[in-house]
Amino acid sequence: MKEKIYVHVADDHKILIEGIIAVINTDKEIEIKGYSLTGQEVIDWFDNKENSADVLILDITMPVLDGFQVLKHFKKKKIDQKVIILSSYDDLKIVQEVLSLGCKGYISKNNAGEHIVNAIKAVAQGEQYFSTDIQSMLLKSLSGQMVPQGEMPDKFLLDSLTERELDVLKLITKEYSTIEMADLMNLSTNTVETYRKSLLKKLNVKNAVGLAMYAVKNKIV
Amino acid sequence: MKEKIYVHVADDHKILIEGIIAVINTDKEIEIKGYSLTGQEVIDWFDNKENSADVLILDITMPVLDGFQVLKHFKKKKIDQKVIILSSYDDLKIVQEVLSLGCKGYISKNNAGEHIVNAIKAVAQGEQYFSTDIQSMLLKSLSGQMVPQGEMPDKFLLDSLTERELDVLKLITKEYSTIEMADLMNLSTNTVETYRKSLLKKLNVKNAVGLAMYAVKNKIV
DNA sequence: TTTCTTCTCACTGTTTTCAGTGAGTTCCTT
DNA sequence: AAGGAACTCACTGAAAACAGTGAGAAGAAA
Known part of the structure; x- marks a missing residue:
């Protein structure tokens, strides 16, 4: 017993x-x-x-x-x-x-x-x-399938991002540099730069920190 | 069956x-x-x-x-x-x-x-x-009990930051550049750079994004 | 078929960040 | 009085990010 x-x-x-x-x-x-x-x-x-x-x-x-x-x-x-x-x-x-x-x-x-x-x-x-x-x-x-009450993620902007852009965004939040990302993704640094600039423009922020903060707010990370 | x-x-x-x-x-x-x-x-x-x-x-x-x-x-x-x-x-x-x-x-x-x-x-x-x-x-x-392997518990790290370093950290998360921060705080850009480098070293991250992510994780922002 | 999007890459330049080192000041504590 | 911590600033050089423009290939959609 x-x-x-x-x-x-x-x-x-x-x-x-x-x-x-x-x-x-x-x-x-x-x-x-x-x-x-x-x-x-x-x-x-x-x-x-x-x-x-x-x-x-x-x-x-x-x-x-x-x-x-x-x-x-x-x-x-x-x-x-x-x-x-x-x-x-x-x-x-x-x-x-x-x-x-x-x-x-x-x-x-x-x-x-x-x-x-x-x-x-x-x-x-x-x-x-x-x-x-x-x-x-x-x-x-x-798994990020939940929407916290109150603050709706910016579905509009989020959806406008392509797969590759999202990949880059995620890596940026992990402190990857362009060179490291290019290496990891088997791409040219120029290509990664393209995605980086595209993200800056689409999300309307001025630097990588802005991208990271956006990612956090929208539960991408 | x-x-x-x-x-x-x-x-x-x-x-x-x-x-x-x-x-x-x-x-x-x-x-x-x-x-x-x-x-x-x-x-x-x-x-x-x-x-x-x-x-x-x-x-x-x-x-x-x-x-x-x-x-x-x-x-x-x-x-x-x-x-x-x-x-x-x-x-x-x-x-x-x-x-x-x-x-x-x-x-x-x-x-x-x-x-x-x-x-x-x-x-x-x-x-x-x-x-x-x-x-x-x-x-x-x-439940926020996770302690990343190897790193010092965050309480210590957080406490080790000085007032000025925290000021800079907060501004970094708001996408401020060094020049803008220096302007806002009435400091030399060199000084702001000093804090920036000190933050990188203390928090053991490799760039501004790392600083921003740390700030988010520790609810500084 | 044509159009559009996405993905890919290149080139040029400027700005900013990162790294290392050194140093003077004030203020607080022992 | 001495030591230490925090705040302040300077200088140099390398690395990375940012900005603008252009363009080819593949695939999906109209």
């Missing part, structure tokens, strides 16, 4: 906590050790030396200190608490934010039931866990 | 292909349909209308058109071929590059054996698949 995994749950809706407890109780390896209804309660609970949990299930939106602030508290105090975010918002920026705050898992409430047990076990073993919809979102964002 | 999954393998080392075939043959659901030793062969094979495969296992480094170019070919021809990259390079940039080129899976050769069958099945079903080491690398990069 394996060691038990102890879990603390935090969400401002008690009915949801009860649901989670019900799901978790179906698994003999996992045991609930208390719950909290606000971020403040979470912090207080863990501040008490007598309390501890292998994994903390944490909601983002809570009154009196939200999930972010709880994570920030752990980070500030250098407490290496394993946390799984249970969120209703499938927003890339939120996911990235909590990841950078050291959380180890993220599951959306939509399909929490099917994921929560596996997530707890994975995180307890030191792995990371993301529900399938979050995973696919993360991968899309990585 | 499920439908068979047909797979084509491409790698310039025949011994590796044989190994993969051996592993795959242990699973009755999957069947090999040909192999290629160069990127050109892959393209030719798929260009032949009589040939097809549910999944293509593709090496990156190959003579006569590498994996990148094969992916580009599919993209250009708007062929929605499911591809799993089998690479010896666990480099974030490469992973991102092939992801943006539409590949659906990425496993490193280190632990290909344990992953390849699952990868094929997952991708065949339309999912994405990444071996655990690649996954953790991707997640680290997302």
Whole structure:
């Protein structure tokens, strides 16, 4: 028999906590050790030396200190608490934010039931866990298929660039010189210069730095 | 009984292909349909209308058109071929590059054996698949935990920059030339050049683009 | 067939950046 | 008072980027 995994749950809706407890109780390896209804309660609970949990299930939106602030508290105090975010918002920026705050898992409430047990076990073993919809979102964002809300990439200009121009643009952002690019692409330096100048003109910037910044803004790199 | 999954393998080392075939043959659901030793062969094979495969296992480094170019070919021809990259390079940039080129899976050769069958099945079903080491690398990069090998942690570098150097760095990202900066800051061009060179040295990059990219990565701009 | 785009390359010149070295000033700290 | 860091400037030479113009080849589209 394996060691038990102890879990603390935090969400401002008690009915949801009860649901989670019900799901978790179906698994003999996992045991609930208390719950909290606000971020403040979470912090207080863990501040008490007598309390501890292998994994903390944490909601983002809570009154009196939200999930972010709880994570920030752990980070500030250098407490290496394993946390799984249970969120209703499938927003890339939120996911990235909590990841950078050291959380180890993220599951959306939509399909929490099917994921929560596996997530707890994975995180307890030191792995990371993301529900399938979050995973696919993360991968899309990585492969540049995602459009961050608010700032639309300049589709117009972007589409006006040819394949070769894009190749050169990418290499420029990697600090390649014209000679190096020509070498790598098996082209004449004159040709690479042509693409470089064409990029400057099309994107209406005045130097290579402008090209690089454009590439960054438009998620080409 | 499920439908068979047909797979084509491409790698310039025949011994590796044989190994993969051996592993795959242990699973009755999957069947090999040909192999290629160069990127050109892959393209030719798929260009032949009589040939097809549910999944293509593709090496990156190959003579006569590498994996990148094969992916580009599919993209250009708007062929929605499911591809799993089998690479010896666990480099974030490469992973991102092939992801943006539409590949659906990425496993490193280190632990290909344990992953390849699952990868094929997952991708065949339309999912994405990444071996655990690649996954953790991707997640680290997302949460900003990635520390580029060899380099000093960026906090130190960033702190080592003086006020004036930061001023110049910011202006560089705005496409200012040395003369323009000198004018704006009421300094000699020589002075601005000094800061510029100091930045290049401290941040260990080779040109202004490198400086700009550093500034972006470290949210200076 | 003609037109258009893309890709390729060349030539000439100017401007800017990069590299190395040296040095005087102020201000802060020990 | 001495040392160090930051700020300032100068000079030289090489390398790279930028600017403008022109043009042939291949392929797709009208």
